[in-house]
Amino acid sequence: MTTWQTVCEVTDLQADAGVCALVDGVQVAIFYLPAEAAVFALGNYDPLADANVLARGIIGDIGGELVVASPLYKQHFSLSTGACLEADGVAVPVYPVRIAGAGVQVCV
Amino acid sequence: MNTKPTLVVIGNGMVGQHFLANLVLSPMKDEYHIVTFCEEPRPAYDRVHLSEFFSGKTAEDLSLVEPGFFEQHGITLHLGDKAVSIDRASKTVMSARGIEIAYDKLVLATGSYPFVPPVPGHDRPQCLVYRTIEDLVAMQAAAQSGKVGVVVGGGLLGLEAAKALTDLGLKTHVVEFAPRLMAVQLDEAGGALLRRKIEDLGVTVHTNKNTSLITDGENCVNKMCFADGTELETDLVLFSAGIRPRDELARLCGLDMGARGGISINNQCQTSDADIYAIGECALWNGMIYGLVAPGYAMARTVIAHLAGKYASFMGADMSTKLKLMGVDVASIGDAHAKSQGALVYSYQNDDSGIYKRLVVSQDKQFLLGAVLVGDASSYGTLLQYCLNGIELPENPETLILPASADAPVALGADALPGSAQICSCFDISKEAICQAVSAGCTTVDQLKAETKAATGCGGCASLVKSVLNAELTQQGYTVNTDLCEHFAYTRQDLFSLVKVGGIKTFADLLAQHGKGKGCEICKPAVASILASCWNDYILKPEHAHLQDTNDAFLANIQKDGTYSVVPRVAGGEITPDKLIALGQVAKKYQLYTKITGGQRVDLFGARLEQLPPIWAELIAAGFETGHAYGKSLRTVKSCVGSVWCRYGVDDSAALAIELENRYKGLRSPHKLKFGVSGCTRECAEAQSKDIGVIATENGWNLYVCGNGGMRPRHADLFATALDKATLIQYIDRLLGFYVRTADRLQRTSVWLEALEGGLGYLKAVVIDDKLGICGQLEEHIQQVVDSYQCEWQTTLQDEDKLKRFRHFVNSDRSDDNVVFVEERGQLRPADANERKHYQIVETV
Numbered sequence: 029m030t031t032w033q034t035v036c037e038v039t040d041l042q043a044d045a046g047v048c049a050l051v052d053g054v055q056v057a058i059f060y061l062p063a064e065a066a067v068f069a070l071g072n073y074d075p076l077a078d079a080n081v082l083a084r085g086i087i088g089d090i091g092g093e094l095v096v097a098s099p100l101y102k103q104h105f106s107l108s109t110g111a112c113l114e115a116d117g118v119a120v121p122v123y124p125v126r127i128a129g130a131g132v133q134v135c136v
Numbered sequence: 137m138n139t140k141p142t143l144v145v146i147g148n149g150m151v152g153q154h155f156l157a158n159l160v161l162s163p164m165k166d167e168y169h170i171v172t173f174c175e176e177p178r179p180a181y182d183r184v185h186l187s188e189f190f191s192g193k194t195a196e197d198l199s200l201v202e203p204g205f206f207e208q209h210g211i212t213l214h215l216g217d218k219a220v221s222i223d224r225a226s227k228t229v230m231s232a233r234g235i236e237i238a239y240d241k242l243v244l245a246t247g248s249y250p251f252v253p254p255v256p257g258h259d260r261p262q263c264l265v266y267r268t269i270e271d272l273v274a275m276q277a278a279a280q281s282g283k284v285g286v287v288v289g290g291g292l293l294g295l296e297a298a299k300a301l302t303d304l305g306l307k308t309h310v311v312e313f314a315p316r317l318m319a320v321q322l323d324e325a326g327g328a329l330l331r332r333k334i335e336d337l338g339v340t341v342h343t344n345k346n347t348s349l350i351t352d353g354e355n356c357v358n359k360m361c362f363a364d365g366t367e368l369e370t371d372l373v374l375f376s377a378g379i380r381p382r383d384e385l386a387r388l389c390g391l392d393m394g395a396r397g398g399i400s401i402n403n404q405c406q407t408s409d410a411d412i413y414a415i416g417e418c419a420l421w422n423g424m425i426y427g428l429v430a431p432g433y434a435m436a437r438t439v440i441a442h443l444a445g446k447y448a449s450f451m452g453a454d455m456s457t458k459l460k461l462m463g464v465d466v467a468s469i470g471d472a473h474a475k476s477q478g479a480l481v482y483s484y485q486n487d488d489s490g491i492y493k494r495l496v497v498s499q500d501k502q503f504l505l506g507a508v509l510v511g512d513a514s515s516y517g518t519l520l521q522y523c524l525n526g527i528e529l530p531e532n533p534e535t536l537i538l539p540a541s542a543d544a545p546v547a548l549g550a551d552a553l554p555g556s557a558q559i560c561s562c563f564d565i566s567k568e569a570i571c572q573a574v575s576a577g578c579t580t581v582d583q584l585k586a587e588t589k590a591a592t593g594c595g596g597c598a599s600l601v602k603s604v605l606n607a608e609l610t611q612q613g614y615t616v617n618t619d620l621c622e623h624f625a626y627t628r629q630d631l632f633s634l635v636k637v638g639g640i641k642t643f644a645d646l647l648a649q650h651g652k653g654k655g656c657e658i659c660k661p662a663v664a665s666i667l668a669s670c671w672n673d674y675i676l677k678p679e680h681a682h683l684q685d686t687n688d689a690f691l692a693n694i695q696k697d698g699t700y701s702v703v704p705r706v707a708g709g710e711i712t713p714d715k716l717i718a719l720g721q722v723a724k725k726y727q728l729y730t731k732i733t734g735g736q737r738v739d740l741f742g743a744r745l746e747q748l749p750p751i752w753a754e755l756i757a758a759g760f761e762t763g764h765a766y767g768k769s770l771r772t773v774k775s776c777v778g779s780v781w782c783r784y785g786v787d788d789s790a791a792l793a794i795e796l797e798n799r800y801k802g803l804r805s806p807h808k809l810k811f812g813v814s815g816c817t818r819e820c821a822e823a824q825s826k827d828i829g830v831i832a833t834e835n836g837w838n839l840y841v842c843g844n845g846g847m848r849p850r851h852a853d854l855f856a857t858a859l860d861k862a863t864l865i866q867y868i869d870r871l872l873g874f875y876v877r878t879a880d881r882l883q884r885t886s887v888w889l890e891a892l893e894g895g896l897g898y899l900k901a902v903v904i905d906d907k908l909g910i911c912g913q914l915e916e917h918i919q920q921v922v923d924s925y926q927c928e929w930q931t932t933l934q935d936e937d938k939l940k941r942f943r944h945f946v947n948s949d950r951s952d953d954n955v956v957f958v959e960e961r962g963q964l965r966p967a968d969a970n971e972r973k974h975y976q977i978v979e980t981v
């Protein structure tokens with residue numbers, strides 16, 4: 029069921045920011061926090077703006093929760109749950125993601 | 137059965153509804169069974185803002201009734217039913233639909249109707265009035281088939297109606313019986329100036345015109361014939377010749393009436409029958425009918441207090457008004473016509489800038505009795521407070537209307553007002569009430585609005601409410617939370633000093649030393665901007681890249697579909713034919729939508745992320761550099777052609793504009809910066825609407841500062857005159873240096889100056905007289921930024937690693953398939969959601 033696919037190298041990631049990978053036709057935004065050696069993956073599609081842009085948002089924390097702010101209208105999406113903090117019931121998909129050696133792996 | 141006494145309200149207009157809304161807040165709501173008749177098909181709506189219906193507001197937007205209001209408070213509403221008779225002997229009201237209700241107390245809030253002069257033909261097709269939503273729908277329909285519209289009546293409402301007609305696309309005329317416009321409020325000079333301003337907007341004004349007949353037109357639906365023999369063809373005729381109280385019910389049941397109509401009331405708003413009250417525009421108090429909403433509201437509150445057995449009186453109301461008529465500010469306060477005994481008049485008229493101001497002052501020059509303002513009503517709040525609260529005038533009252541000079545008294549501070557001062561007249565809210573709300577925890581204007589309703593009526597008091605709030609917050613020792621965000625308990629100014637003094641070069645260091653958490657989309661770009669202002673590093677260095685706002689992060693402006701726009705710098709708007717051709721070639725090759733911007737340059741839209749580097753490579757090869765359209769930094773220096781070509785030019789404005797643009801390009805600042813340079817006072821570069829404006833004169837350059845277009849336009853202030861170029865640049869350096877240091881995040885220079893304690897005088901003291909002894913540092917700082925300028929796109933293109941950021945996918949060369957264009961007027965534009973669906977189907981087939 030869950031098959032890990034290597035999508036890129038760790039060196040392809042942007043520190044404290046996102047990149048977008050195309051995985052089985054799905055646009056996945058991958059965020060990288062080198063200080064914690066942590067990666068997160070969300071759908072790249074911002075449902076509120078109807079555009080594939082979440083990987084280009086600024087990441088940060090709101091009350092301790094890690095979030096990305098959409099570059100278009102600045103709503104926050106939780107990096108761990110995909111939920112939008114400003115719009116009830118709006119969420120983007122969250123995908124399992126990990127660093128395996130030099131590679132970055134995602135399941136979609 | 138119902139054992140409570142019954143209270144019937146006839147009319148659910150603005151005042152009737154205000155009465156109900158306040159009644160349900162008072163203990164009296166439990167004392168009565170409440171019934172209201174509403175003749176119109178919908179409950180009360182905001183007539184004051186009626187014309188906004190034409191700018192897209194719906195009937196629901198204008199509603200004054202919260203959803204569920206009547207049900208929630210157990211009020212019986214008879215919608216679309218008109219009360220037709222009152223039987224005072226049996227104390228019953230009968231409605232058109234045959235409903236009969238016995239009342240204990242009755243409130244008449246039937247308002248007024250537009251007066252239509254009984255000219256023959258007044259009831260012809262497309263002869264309309266302006267009072268209800270239905271009237272507006274009829275106007276819209278008539279305007280669709282017509283070309284010309286005439287408003288009969290040049291008063292407040294008539295001019296508002298004229299604006300509506302022009303907005304509907306009609307060639308508009310105003311016909312006024314009196315010799316001038318707004319005869320009630322304005323004196324002759326004010327009326328004349330207003331007329332000129334309105335005519336400039338394309339409306340034809342006819343004064344001293346008496347309509348004698350309306351008949352068939354030849355080219356239009358109607359033709360108006362005037363007593364002086366002239367004629368005017370028009371499709372639509374809109375009567376706005378005053379209002380008449382709707383007093384027919386009262387007349388029929390024998391209540392006392394005024395000789396010229398209106399239901400007579402006493403100070404408690406009772407009619408000649410003690411169980412019947414009248415409020416709003418149907419009521420006649422002391423021989424007066426008030427055609428404004430605020431007095432009606434005051435009457436409504438009086439009745440509620442009186443019902444509760446409290447002592448309350450309606451004691452007349454102030455008729456001062458401030459309006460924007462067709463974009464022209466007009467205000468009239470108190471005794472505008474100087475009818476008071478011994479009154480002295482001061483007036484100021486400036487035909488060039490279209491401003492007229494008149495003060496009416498008591499004989500002993502102590503108090504303000506009235507005022508008229510046309511063209512600039514910014515001092516309305518201050519003057520009204522002088523007038524209403526009997527505040528002693530400054531020694532030279534004329535300083536209140538003369539153009540600001542450095543030593544002029546600043547606007548009357550909120551501190552100077554007595555507690556009883558009425559701040560919001562629509563809802564009768566005193567300074568005291570606002571202060572109490574602040575004590576009770578309101579710290580923002582929005583909270584105050586929700587708590588007290590202040591500033592939610594006509595809105596005329598909004599800026600005063602805000603300054604009272606701020607003054608009170610300070611007074612009550614509140615520390616207004618000025619923290620940048622949850623990660624930094626500092627203001628932007630604080631952070632600037634911490635960075636500069638501590639020599640801090642990265643966000644990570646600043647966060648470690650002075651902040652907490654990881655940062656967010658507020659503090660990261662703000663700190664990135666401070667770092668760039670201080671050290672002018674390349675903003676995409678690894679330690680800075682992730683801080684940048686989207687646009688800075690990709691050195692382009694993001695568009696709604698996730699594509700970008702590209703704006704190369706065109707200093708001063710001057711461009712060679714070769715460069716124009718190069719722009720066109722790039723746009724054509726990459727199929728970019730091309731538009732001339734409002735900033736005298738060219739914007740190329742619809743570039744995909746991965747196309748930005750090749751596009752810029754070609755632009756740079758053609759001699760362009762980045763235009764920083766994405767940055768909070770210098771955007772453009774707008775110029776006129778100036779003395780080189782223009783027959784009026786006094787100096788070479790284009791050359792100066794180019795020099796200034798090249799000097800300050802790349803300076804990162806709290807918000808974007810725009811300059812303008814004009815070659816003479818005709819001001820074709822609109823320099824006075826810019827952060828920095830320069831105008832050539834025979835004696836040298838005049839410098840204007842802190843102007844703004846955009847959301848809240850502000851005229852720039854004249855800062856210094858007759859400067860040579862070196863001094864001009866020195867002043868601009870200092871001023872920008874000081875702004876970058878002290879302004880708040882995303883605060884334009886206009887707002888910064890307004891918030892700067894001491895205002896323009898202080899700014900001059902700092903920049904011209906070096907009051908703080910920092911001018912040396914400021915100049916050095918700017919010079920350092922100038923010396924370290926780099927074209928960010930050029931730097932980016934030289935770095936393979938940086939270019940990796942400009943891919944839509946890290947692992948594929950494909951493009952985003954959600955980006956779809958369609959053709960329109962010979963260019964591409966983003967497809968809308970529908971078009972996109974269609975396109976995707978076509979593609980998969």
Ligand code: SRM
Pocket residue numbers: 693694695701702703731732733734735736737738739765771772774808810825826843844845846847848884
């Ligand atoms: C392209 C342009 C409109 C056009 O087609 O002409 C434009 C487009 C945008 N303007 Fe503007 N403004 C443009 C001239 C203006 C002007 C006219 C001028 O500069 O003379 C003004 C009023 C003057 C002024 O700023 O005082 C103007 C006042 C604004 C404002 C309101 C600023 C304010 O203080 O009230 C914003 C919003 C903001 O900055 O917060 C804004 C914001 C924007 C943004 C950046 C909105 C956004 O975030 O997407 C637009 C995107 C630009 C882009 O390239 O994608 N734009 N904008 C003009 C670019 C000029 C240039 O060459 O750089």
Ligand SMILES: Cc1cc2nc3c(=O)[nH]c(=O)nc-3n(C[C@H](O)[C@H](O)[C@H](O)COP(=O)(O)OP(=O)(O)OC[C@H]3O[C@@H](n4cnc5c(N)ncnc54)[C@H](O)[C@@H]3O)c2cc1C
Pocket residue numbers: 146147148149150151152153173174175176183184185186187217218219220245246247248266267268293296382385415416417418426427428429430432594
């Ligand atoms: C376009 C426009 C702009 C205005 N701008 C301003 C402004 O800027 N500032 C300002 O202060 N004022 C302004 N006014 C005036 C303001 O709207 C009035 O002062 C206010 O509406 C008066 O309220 P009212 O309740 O007395 O009358 P209305 O709002 O007219 O309400 C009376 C209601 O009673 C109903 N009614 C009448 N007779 C009966 C009956 N027998 N049975 C049942 N229902 C009945 C009517 O249909 C109406 O709905 C403006 C008015 C207009 C038309």
Ligand code: SF4
Pocket residue numbers: 776777778779782783784785786789814815816817818819820821
């Ligand atoms: S501002 Fe003066 S010099 Fe410049 S173009 Fe206009 S008229 Fe000519």
Ligand code: FES
Pocket residue numbers: 559560561562563590591592593594595596597598
């Ligand atoms: S004075 Fe009208 S809203 Fe305050």
